[in-house]
Amino acid sequence: MGSTLETIVFYVLAIFIATMSVMTVTTQRIVRSATYLLFVLFGTAGIYFLLGYTFLGAVQIMVYAGGIVVLYVFSILLTSGEGDRAEKIKRSRLLAGLFTTIAGIAIVLFITLKHKFLQTTDLVPQEVSIHSIGMDLLSSDKYGYVLPFEAVSVLILACIIGGVMIARKR
């Protein structure tokens, strides 16, 4: 029963993500594109929850779906992207992009599905505890991540300063 429910949830999420991501890149209006991106990010958070990474799914919803999509929406509205629709691109360019994409998907799927991954069998679905995440994130031992943690905070500080400098009123 548990495995059947997991299968159903996975297929629903997979079809949802695939449909929404294709609609993100083929719709003409850009506000709809941002909305479909929001749905894709929610679907990805669902996949993280399905894998047992609840902290990662929560961070995905907070940062990606709750921060980045909001940034995109108000920057679209600031740059008057809602009024005009995207013009139809040339036929040759669309066909070239489509051919590149389909060739790329075929090559990558062929290599991925032919490769015999050494999958560890008998996986018990378990949730990663927040205690272990916290201990790993802030420890400076061999498998600690305190150095990337501090480096990311310096990077975010640089981006804050850079963003304010770039977009200020002159």
Added chain:
Amino acid sequence: MIQMEYYLVVSTIMMFAGIYGFLTRRNTLAILISIELMLNATDVNFAVFNRFLFPQGMEGHFFALFSIAISAAETAIAIAIMINIYRNIRSIQVRNLDELKW
């Protein structure tokens, strides 16, 4: 039990949808949205590989975590640049961005 390859098919579809959008869209913000799709697909790949191939380690999980943080910062900078461009030339279509500063 869902096999690992099914998750990889989903992330491949997301990745190449992003690549198609990057190649064929004219609005710069639509190109940035396609970049977000590509980054999201790689995060899913990292989480899936960590869960199925290395269940005792947490490297993929933390890589995806830091990748989310870095793409948030990069999106903020890119949107700031786009707003500045719009202020100067009143357009964010790619074909209008063909001049340097002077």
